[in-house]
Amino acid sequence: MSVELEDEKHAYNALFVDFMYLLRDYGIPTNLKDLLELNRGIEQGLAKTLDELFVFSRLVFVRRVEHMDAFERAFAFYFYDIDIPAVEEGDMSLLRTKAFRDWLNKAIENGELPARAKWDMSPEELMKKFWERLREQTKEHNGGNKWIGTKGNSPFGHSGNSEGGVRVGGGAGNGTALKVIGDRRFISYSHSNKLRADNLRQALESMKHLKHAGAHTDLDLKDTIYKTTRNGGEIELVFKRELRDRMNLVLLIDNGGYSMTPYVDITRLLFSKLKDRFENITTYYFHNAIYDKVYVDQRRIRSYSTEKLLLQKADTRVVVVGDATMAPEELLSPFGSISGFDLSDSRASIQWMRLIANRFKYNTWLNPIPRERWGGNYGATTLKAIREVFHMEDLTLGGVKGMVEHLSNKTGKED
């Protein structure tokens, strides 16, 4: 629980070392300096109750809003022994989390759920039960967990030397921290969150990094000489804005199949808001895989030849949106297209994709399937093959950020 640390003045026991490590496990970058700051604050009496500790330690450890939700979950786990899964209510991926499985097994064991619940109840019902249970826990938490009452080795304690320690229970207003955590106000900012209209703004903010208007740092020699001679020899330096070209963007959207429908609008919206960042945004559509033609309209009637697409400037940014999930033949074998047999095109889709990726090296494939499921579902073969060709990100806030980094030529080399 505590570790001896020395700072300039004196050695003392630092509290919450393992909490700091837990936060790191939850993906929050923290360090020793934060821990010392936390301890200093506790010494100053800034965290006399658990609620105060919640607010204070969050200030110390969390700097980005996308880490807020992870912090709240870690806090609930460490101080209240409540394991809140990272997913949002209503998200089916809850079923794969450890928290859910543990709860389910325990609930069946102690008779809260019927023994055959796993077979008799629908996943929706089970999920509903899980969240209800969690809500109860966060609403009326009445102690009895690993922290409260462990007088000996815990930094909390009702009695005795609470100097610099944290008092739990008894105080008025106690328990608001857990209630706040239960509200999960920050989940939509979380990095693993899916892109939606209400967190779109945040994604847009990270996309603003793509802007390439330079600062006034280039010396305008001609104007400087002119101004200086007008000044009668007093040197006057004139700076102009660093010139950087605005980028072209080609958006390739897989709009075949119902699985993609919800994502088509959101990506189009995402990029349409960025019109002024790019000189030009053109959108083409395809179904599952890209062959010799892409389409200008959503109904895929007016075609545009892929060869022509390849003639665009090499620094054009290419973003493909698709689930990369299809029958392997569609991607890998010649004449693989399922929509319309065309003898003139004998190249396999993967070859076309390679041509695109080689021509436009700033490319990203945005996949609505979350990253952790890329390995093991129906489309794993094609997904893997495509990942070898394109830089792939999932359609989450973190994914959009990764895409921006990949597209914005961070290495600084010019073409």
Added chain:
Amino acid sequence: MSTDNLEFKGSDQYYLDPELGSIVNIALQMEKPLLLTGEAGTGKTQLAIQVAKALDMDIEILRCKSTIKGEEACYNQDTVLRLNDARFGAGDTGRVVDNFYDYVVWGPIGRAFRADRKRVLLLDEVDKTESDVQDNLLDILEDFEFTIREVNETIKADVKPVIIITSNAKRELSDPFLRRCFCHHIAFPTPDQMTEILKLHYPDTSPELMEAARDIFFDLRDRGFEKPPATSELINWVGALERLGEMPDPKNPPLTGVLLKRASDIQAYRGEEGPKRYL
């Protein structure tokens, strides 16, 4: 200098969320800059002004722009005046050309650091500055000092100011910058908090009107407009409704021009189906 006596409890013009209140007080006590993020209309800038008012301190405001270099936020040398004095004499102004400090114009940071009494220093919308400017600000935030390049002298704050920084997250701030601050993201007010805010602004307006207006407001916000209406728009709208003197009809609310600003939003709103909802 003891800071025990400093405690911020909100004011009669500003609704202070209890959590935010304790955050402000922690920052006050730890003497660390407080960085507030959050969308427009969550009262970030207002908070700094209210802190200054409540604690009876003067406030220095640096309104950041992309052209700002960082140095002029601390000080500026009036070179033209000095040149003029060197050529034509300072006259009876009392300035001495050899004395550098006679030609220094202090910026907000300089004024806050040199003050005898504790001041509030607000760096407003710091994300608008270039990232190298943010790097220059690091020492200022960490050590409460800056260097005057021309004479190589360091100005250090004897009385540390209360630094409050706001950011609309237009651009991301660097990790070193964030590490030197306490960071807090102000979430958009909940309907209940919004009622409190409205009550502060319109103590005499009927609660029914405010509630009806508030519900329409949150309904509009949920509809995915390009620029969703923010708190200040609601406050203006309630004021306008009161002057109009009738209850707003949820199906056809009046004066929506106060709430919706973008042409495309207004068109989408007037069109029967409203804007598309994404998921």
